[in-house]
Amino acid sequence: MFVPCDRGGGSAAPDFKGFTLLMPAVSVGNVGQLAIDLVISTLDMTKVGYFYTDCLVPMVGNNPYATAEENSTELSINAEVYSLPSEKLVVLQIRSPFIKNKYRPFCETLLSWVKSSKCARVVLLSSSHAYQRDDEQLLGTPLRYLLTPDLEKAVGGRMKELNWKEMERVAAYPGISDTDKILHIPGGGITKLLFTESCSEGIQMAVLLKFCSEGDNIPDAFVLVNYLNEWLQLIKSESNNSTDSSSQWKIPSSWRLLFGNGLPPALF
Amino acid sequence: MATFFGEVVVAPSRAGLDEEEEAREETPEDREIRREIEKKREVDVLWTWRSGGCAEEPLVCSRFIVAIGRNAAAFLSSFILDSVCWEVVGVVKLWNEWCRTSSTTNVLPTDSFCLFYRLISDPTVLLCQCSCYVAEDQQFQWLEKVFGSMQKKGLQVTILSTCPVADYKTQESTLTLVSPFLRALKTKEFQEQVCCPLLEQPNIVRDLPAAVLSYCQVWQIPAVLYQCYTDVIKLDTVTIEAFKPLLSSKVLKSLAKDSSESTKILKKFLTTSDTHNNIYI
Numbered sequence: 001m002f003v004p005c006d007r008g009g010g011s012a013a014p015d016f017k018g019f020t021l022l023m024p025a026v027s028v029g030n031v032g033q034l035a036i037d038l039v040i041s042t043l044d045m046t047k048v049g050y051f052y053t054d055c056l057v058p059m060v061g062n063n064p065y066a067t068a069e070e071n072s073t074e075l076s077i078n079a080e081v082y083s084l085p086s087e088k089l090v091v092l093q094i095r096s097p098f099i100k101n102k103y104r105p106f107c108e109t110l111l112s113w114v115k116s117s118k119c120a121r122v123v124l125l126s127s128s129h130a131y132q133r134d135d136e137q138l139l140g141t142p143l144r145y146l147l148t149p150d151l152e153k154a155v156g157g158r159m160k161e162l163n164w165k166e167m168e169r170v171a172a173y174p175g176i177s178d179t180d181k182i183l184h185i186p187g188g189g190i191t192k193l194l195f196t197e198s199c200s201e202g203i204q205m206a207v208l209l210k211f212c213s214e215g216d217n218i219p220d221a222f223v224l225v226n227y228l229n230e231w232l233q234l235i236k237s238e239s240n241n242s243t244d245s246s247s248q249w250k251i252p253s254s255w256r257l258l259f260g261n262g263l264p265p266a267l268f
Numbered sequence: 269m270a271t272f273f274g275e276v277v278v279a280p281s282r283a284g285l286d287e288e289e290e291a292r293e294e295t296p297e298d299r300e301i302r303r304e305i306e307k308k309r310e311v312d313v314l315w316t317w318r319s320g321g322c323a324e325e326p327l328v329c330s331r332f333i334v335a336i337g338r339n340a341a342a343f344l345s346s347f348i349l350d351s352v353c354w355e356v357v358g359v360v361k362l363w364n365e366w367c368r369t370s371s372t373t374n375v376l377p378t379d380s381f382c383l384f385y386r387l388i389s390d391p392t393v394l395l396c397q398c399s400c401y402v403a404e405d406q407q408f409q410w411l412e413k414v415f416g417s418m419q420k421k422g423l424q425v426t427i428l429s430t431c432p433v434a435d436y437k438t439q440e441s442t443l444t445l446v447s448p449f450l451r452a453l454k455t456k457e458f459q460e461q462v463c464c465p466l467l468e469q470p471n472i473v474r475d476l477p478a479a480v481l482s483y484c485q486v487w488q489i490p491a492v493l494y495q496c497y498t499d500v501i502k503l504d505t506v507t508i509e510a511f512k513p514l515l516s517s518k519v520l521k522s523l524a525k526d527s528s529e530s531t532k533i534l535k536k537f538l539t540t541s542d543t544h545n546n547i548y549i
Contacts, residue, residue: 003486050486054408058479060453060493061472073466075455077482099405101302254470257437264441 004049014048016090017118023092025126028187029212032125034221036093041065041252045082055102064254121204129187130211142211143227151204311409312361326419330392333426336476338503340428341397342377343511346533348523358384364403407479425491426519429477433497448498448510457490463513505534
């Protein structure tokens, strides 16, 4: 459930009516979550609440977007909500994996919050196992999108203009050509479940995903967030090349030491 | 990657292993098995201060001190708890793959248990020693059943726990770090002085200590967590003594025992842990 940060008398609960909800799927390489970190850090978004749930593994730490001594001691938990009212943007960041058997309850709680808070649409950043691509998917762009029927009507044209590639549906039984085509997002965590539920509940949802593998997924996060930016224009590109705005994304301080501590000097 | 026997295994993805399982529809048999496992893994909190006929009024609590893990629990046993000033008021019964708690209150420091004590002279002071491992699917239940029994107005929470120094992220190598050492995390509402440096980015805390602190942050309860980074995983007097700076804190200062008694109890831990650690006669 959404719990606002400020609950003192006089301050109203944040209003997300008409906002775009941006959120990650916990998926291969954690690419969606890394991309969301870049968005929150670059746009200097304000934390407005927590998504208190029993579906995610608990974790706490100090402010992952700290820029100075003064703002480094604010506690952060595993699922938090940030907002930028000037852009009508609300972001949910998820920082830990799902507890077993809790995918479905989480999706239900999330979609019910989307409906009650009257968000206009949801954009889900995700990823899928690169090794599961078929021969055609191995060539060309590793980025894909999906739109629920309600959002297709609104922005389908824009995707065509941007020359984006829709996620292919695959045969239910590979090798047998006359079976139904289904959506298959291996390594995508709750992506498929959230998308199919949104389709059936009439929620406007877009999924933006990248094919990738586990490893150093920082470059994948940059590619995904630039892909998002082509559509939502969250940051304006300074250079002439409108597709490359990598240098303008601010890496959060919590990305330090991702691959371990310093080395013992006695090693050399 | 190959295991010892040469078969190839899939490297676990951070995305979660069984998404396919989750997406599949449950058969009635699956549902039955899942329900049975959930029932077996239920967390039961038995409060002994509630007698049969009483309505379930919440426990008024001003200070709640939680020690998670054997060393943190042993710190409370050595420096705070005794059988004269404190009485047992609750016990947690749970089972998971790592441990089963005993419902007896006569426990050894090396047992798995979760007990609640109340200060007889001030019944609003509650203390918990939780040396059993509470699994990730049980942590929320533990929180709701423990905090659900308390009146949270005016409550302040102090959490003590330990974790391996190898988990500590720092620019230097962990070889040069002097352990054990303390680090703290506090909620927004906690205004008092902390007894050690705050936990630096990008370090995080997990498991039950994180669950308790998250609960306090969300529900605006002043709380502080003291995490002791240590390189000893078993019961160890050096790790236990690393918590000593906390005895100067506002919460624990008035509760601390006589130091000679503490030394006696610590010596007892030394012999207990030696017996368990030594596999050679």
